[in-house]
Amino acid sequence: MSRIDDNRGVAEVVVVGAGVGGLATAARLAAGGHRVTVCERADEVGGKLGLLTRDGFRFDTGPSLVTMPQVFADFFRETGDPLESVLDLEPLDPIAHYRFGDGTELKSCADPFEFRRRIDDAFGGGAGRDWAAFWARAERIWDATYEPFLASTLDGPRTLARYATRLRDLGTIAPGRSLRGLARAYLRDPRLRQFVERYATYTGSDPRRAPAALASVPFAELKYGGWYLRGGLRTLADALLDRCTEHKVTVRTGTEVTRITANGAGVTGVELADGSFLPADVVVANADAAHVYSDLIRVPSAARRLRRTTPSLSGVVLLLGVRGRTPGLAHHTVLFPPGELPGSYDAEFDHVFGDPGRPVPDPTLYLSVPDDPGVAPDGHEAWFVLVNAARQGVGTGAVDWRTPGLAERYADLLVRRLAERGHDLSDRIRFREIRTPADLEAQTHAVGGAIYGTSSNGASAAFLRPGNRSPVPGLFLVGGSSHPGGGLPLVTLSAQTVAGLIGPA
CATH class of the missing domain: 1.10.405 (Guanine Nucleotide Dissociation Inhibitor; domain 1)
Structure with a gap:
């Protein structure tokens, strides 16, 4: 039995990874009286809630939308100053502007009666x-x-x-x-x-x-x-780090955990890449579950179960510094590929999950262009362009995105697809940055760059993600690859669940 399971008071806790789930768990546990150290291999916190700055532009490289704001309100209220005092949360209307393959447009919103009216106006026919x-x-x-x-x-x-x-x-x-x-x-x-x-x-x-x-x-x-954080969603990671600091969490960036150690009673600590050792009564892994169970601590049964699941899809992202302003552009725009309906969406998923996976030649384009002077120089826009993509690798549902020239060729194709769907940026792009599934894998240890760990493909898959309590006493999992799944609110809920399982000092 581990020390924490034996209810012996204050625990030494090591959190592996400073993504949203790791930081939120660390703050909750420290607020509950535990001594907490967070180890993050990157030089900055945030995990997949990344940030790229260039030439006066600020790009969120991960999520671009906050949903279920009550989850974040609960976290901040329960750990200190309330949400509204630390983050500038703005509602979006439309949440997203959709353009379908036949040119029909629909703007989603949070008012159910208004949204039903918009649906009738767009599609008719009941x-x-x-x-x-x-x-x-x-x-x-x-x-x-x-x-x-x-x-x-x-x-x-x-x-x-x-x-x-x-x-x-x-x-x-x-x-x-x-x-x-x-x-x-x-x-x-x-x-x-x-x-x-x-x-x-x-x-x-x-x-x-x-x-x-x-x-x-x-x-x-x-x-x-749908909500936007003024200054970009990266401000959420900054607020979580501040909350950790308030509760005296030790956050060590540039510190890679290479092994989680355990004995017959449970976890004993973590080994670091520099050869040092941090003892711990509890370890919380905010890392891809497959990486945890295959690389950080060998749990063969858990690793086998994960190998039998279908990994989630990944994405290719273009970050574009764009001259000028685009009239009428929503914060989020979804441009479906042209073609006959129904069935035009099938080709996209056939490529992403096919055997082998392939780059989607005519994908749905997801655009995020914040109307926020804090993310682009005056008279410019910061464009985030995302398409669904097969993960990094070979075989079913995978593409070797490290193939020389592939990322650049695919980026050129996506810029052409943007032009074909009404957004010709050929004379407006100051620069572009490309992020492939291979980049995501390298930056976050997400196996294959699979954004959500495992997919929900299958009748029970959505309910059978790796549990927050691991088979190893004292080891807990938090984040998008574990229960209850990916996305900012669910990751924050997983932190609440893990903190509840560990309990206060």
């Missing part, structure tokens, strides 16, 4: 009524899954077995149906189905295989709204 029925089902799915599957610890298949006795809720989440199947059951317009299917990518998944329960993802975004 699409708003169809959406209302789908929305009601998505709300029931949210109510059925939030507490047991998002806000609580998950004990593998046994949790699902217990849940299966609640037949009414089981029928609501329809475990045998895919997100695509659920959308088709309610929505007649193929464009509206494509809108719903996009949310599977929020978990790095294929909507044709992801469970119907992921209808909770669009529900959460549209129920609680």
Whole structure:
């Protein structure tokens, strides 16, 4: 039994990784009286919530949207000064501006009645009524899954077995149906189905295989709204670091953990790349679960289970310093590829998850262009362009993005696709930076650059991510590759769960 499991008071805690999950866990544990050290291999904190600065531009290289702000409000209130005193959170309307393959446009928003009106105006044919029925089902799915599957610890298949006795809720989440199947059951317009299917990518998944329960993802975004942090989302990482500092957490950047050590009773500490050793009663790994169980501490059974899962998709990102201003450009724009509907979305997922994976020749383009003078020089815009991509590697669902010239050629293609869809930047681009899945893997130890660790492809995959409590006493996992999954609010919820499992001093 580890010291912490034996309830012996203040613990020496080492957090491996200073991403959002690691920093939030560290602050909660330190506020609870534990002595906490965070070790981060990079020179800055933030993990996938990265930042690139160049020539007066500031680019968020990871998430560009905050959803479920109540999760962050809970964290800041429970650890010190409230959210509104430390971050400048602004609601977005539209949350995103969608342009479909036939040129139809839709602007999403958090007002359900207004959004239904916009759907009717865009699509007609009773699409708003169809959406209302789908929305009601998505709300029931949210109510059925939030507490047991998002806000609580998950004990593998046994949790699902217990849940299966609640037949009414089981029928609501329809475990045998895919997100695509659920959308088709309610929505007649193929464009509206494509809108719903996009949310599977929020978990790095294929909507044709992801469970119907992921209808909770669009529900959460549209129920609680999309938000931007003035100055960029990187300010969240800065605020988390400040909260750690307030609670006397020791944060060591440029410090790589190469091994988590344990004996028969549980974890004993971590070994660092410089050969030194940090003793610990508790280790919290804010790192990709596959890397933890295969490289940092060998847990063969856990590593085997992860190898049997489908890794999540990754992404290719262009960061563009752009001259001039673009009239009418929303904070977020989604440009679906041209083509006949339904089915035009299938080619994208066939390339990303295919055998072998391939770069998508005509992908959906996700643009984030903040209207924020703090992220670009006067008269300029900072463009973040994201496309879904197969992870780094070889074989099924993978591409070797290190192939000489591939990244540059693909970036050229994406700039051409932008022009074809109404945003010709050929004379406006001051510079561009390219980020591939290979870059993400190198920077964060995310295996293959898979953004969310494992995908939710499969009936139960979304509910069977690696648990927050590991098989090794005293070792806990936090972050997007562990329960409850990826995305800023879920990662922050995982920190709350881990801190609850460890408990106060």
